[in-house]
Amino acid sequence: MASRPTIADIARELQISKAAVSYALNGQPGVGEQTRQRVLDVARTLGWQPSASARALGGFHTKVIGLALARPAQTVAIESFFIRFLVGVETALVKRDWSLLLRIIGDHPDEEVKVYRKWWGEGRIDGVILVDERHRDARIAAVDELGLPAVLCGGPRRDTTMPCLWTDQAADAATLIDYLAGLGHRRIGHIAGPGEFAHERSRQRGMQRAAGRYGVDLISLSVAYDAASAVAATRSLMSDPATAPTAIVYANDLTAVAGERDLKAAGFAVPQDVSVVSWDDSPLTEMVATPITALARETEAYGEQAATVLLDRIAGVDRGRVRVTPSIIVIRESTGRAPAGR
Template identity: 90%
Template sequence: MATRPTIADIARELQISKAAVSYALNGQPGVGEQTRQRVLDVARNLGWQPSASARALGGFHTKVIGLALARPAQTVAIESFFIRFLVGVETALAKRDWSLLLRIIGDHPDQEVEVYRKWWGEGRIDGVILVDERHRDPRITAVDELGLPAVLCGGPRRDTTMPCLWTDQAADAETLTDYLAGLGHRRIAHIAGPREFAHERGRQRGMQRAAARHGLDLLSRSAAYDAAAAVQATRSLMADPTTAPTAIVYANDLNAVAGQRELENAGFTVPQDVSVISWDDSPLTEMVATPITALARETEAYGEQAATVLLDRIAGVDRGRVRVTPSDIVIRDSTGPARAAR
């Protein structure tokens, strides 16, 4: 196996001192611009990458954090959660004069670790925010092994000491189910997002637990976070009038709007025939003819908190497990008593 190129190798190639190479690589004064460029060119040709441990000991910071989103670009553009989350992240970074390096890599979660490895190896970032926690998430071990400071928006997990911001998804799910049970609904449906995401599994567990407690029939479906998938799942649920639910909980605002439109197109009246709830609240849920009841969370504050916990981690302060404020139900016109309860 070839040895990893070092500063000494670059210095030997250029016949200059290791100190001059170090100044050039770290953007410090002490070398001319022509020499700096020659150093960078040789470093690139040799495949040199900075040592994370050496950088930490030297106290060098790029004042940049990274975030890669393994979601299709069209989903990120429409789904308001990520926009609001990023606003919160930028708010926290601006307060400390830091910046965000953002990459949207599409539906390719396997590429996310490689992006972080490249950014960290090139000395472009000081830490990362991990979102969209997955079941058996390979990023956790990979980031730990890199020695890359990180915060997980998810958890809590036993397999890492990484600080995390965790939401009790099961408790939020029970809150929704309790609300529907109180309206007299006995058969409810949950159109969840893909089960690869840890938060979707937590939500399903919570709804199952609450449904069992109330003696409800719970119909579960999984669908992608897009309108077409929500429409297809809704049609499937409502195809047989004898088993159709009287309430449907959708994974996000986009799915809820698309699902409600499909119900109305099929001749159902919301909420007289079917109640509709969105797991995410956003302006989108209020811009429809029948405004949608939604589970509201302080998404901007969540993003700001994630960035703050990461910056503290980079500074040597470990915040550990931080529980996010529970969500609240915002009741609108899309929910009402079940048909049999009228």
Template identity: 40%
Template sequence: MERRVTIRDVAARADVSAGAVSLALNGRPGVSEQTRARIVAAARELGWSPSSAARSLAGGPRLHTVGLALTPDTAAAGLDAVLMALIGGIESVLAERPCALLLHVAPDRAAETALYRQWWQSGRVNGTVLLGLTADDPRIDAVHHLGMPAVAVAHPSLSGPFPAVWSDDAAAVAEAVRYLAVLGHRRIAHVSGPAALGRTILRRESFAATAAELGLDLARSLPTDLSAAAGARATHELLAAPDRPTAIVYDNDLMAVAGGGAAADLGLRVPADVSLVAWDDSDLCRITRPALSALSHDPFAFGAEVAHCLLELLDIGRAASRSGGAPVLVPRGTTGPPRRT
């Protein structure tokens, strides 16, 4: 476990007293400009943030900060409105206390890991939230090695030593497949997210297990990058096959809407020829015509639960993993019995 850099470390590197470091980093008189420059350089070399040092040395109450780092692939997997609602839920809880959310976008996972190290060594954050976990995610070991408190937005099987907050995606997928089977569908497909993404793994496993339990004639999964274009391509591939599915479950709303367009391009009607179910019951699902059947959940409330879990961890040094509930299927105009042939 890496030790957090302290004021004494900065003082030793600059060969000055801790008091001189306090004066220099608070912009107060009492040290020469040459000494001040040496102290600031030492702080930077050690990864100590001068702004954090100024807060901790000023004698006032410390501002507790939660760091949240995103990469382009994490942001894409979160899908805009859903991710923003989750972040809003986190902020709503932090705002009840002297806490702040530090949001940073890193270009890739390596830069994200380096950011955690800089945040922790400089004392800039008290803890973090890990999003978009994959199987054997390297961030788990890296953040644990730092000793940084963290909460993982993932199933506990993926969170390593950290407490997890997760939604029961496996139960939601099983509900959707059973609902479609009750309507009479025997050929069902799943257009999923990236194959390595933790929640994709859980959803695909549940899809396969439920299909096997029900003895479906066809149960095919296609991984995608969760974009609308990928959803359209996957739908076209599925519906152009001789044994095309009569129902498709998508891992987000964008792909489901694009899938409806792809079906229309092939001359197929929704839901007469193919039923569609979307994940993320967004406004998009409700304003699309026909309105999309969807697996509905509350990302704002989920984000609030994530924040409560992290604050519990920061307050008492431990927190239990917890489920944020299972998304609930809301049937609408894109699902119905399959056409009899």
């Protein structure tokens, strides 16, 4: 791996003193505007970026953190998780008079590192929040290599020392299976989100383990986070009356609402024929004819905690692995006892 460019490299390239380079990079008096521009041009060409420790010691904070969402804009607009998460982030930032730089880049996760590299290189941010952890997540090594302070909403992982806020997905899955098995359900469908996301894989493993303890027949399908995919998966699960589940767990509120609506259109009564559960909880779950039981978490608090852990990291305090408050079941009309004989 090539060594990281330093102030000394820039000084050597321009044949000026390191002090002059430092003045130019930090916007301090002591150099002319022409020299300052030459320094900035060479720094950009060499790929120079200030280290986190140098920024902290010098007090050169932009007081801005970055967050890029590699999700389609329409998903972010409909799925309230992100809005509530951002409210929590802003709550923490306002308390310390910091700001958020947000970019929605669509379904292009490979672009996310490019965005962070650009922001960090231009001195526009002091750190980032990484959401939507993936199974093979190239962002982890890239952010570490940049020296960019970050907090991961996911993990815990062995390939990084960055702080992480991790959810015990296995415990959440057990909470769901315990509840549904207690209602007599022995055939359960799980319409999960895309398998590229680490939390979806963890949820599926947790559901399988918990189902095994009760002898529950669990069928998991991974689909996109959209209504059409949820409907297609629901119809697939319910196509054979002999094997159709008596309860279906959906990855989020959007897919749960779409699935419940299609079940009713197909002539199934909710919850008399089939119970419906969502893994998230938002106002969407209560805006349908049969309000949906959901596994709820404190999303605003989660966002506030993520921002707080990042700000502490920027200040030199490493919180390490922080376990998120466990989710709880919010019981509504969409769940009931398994139908007799099934």
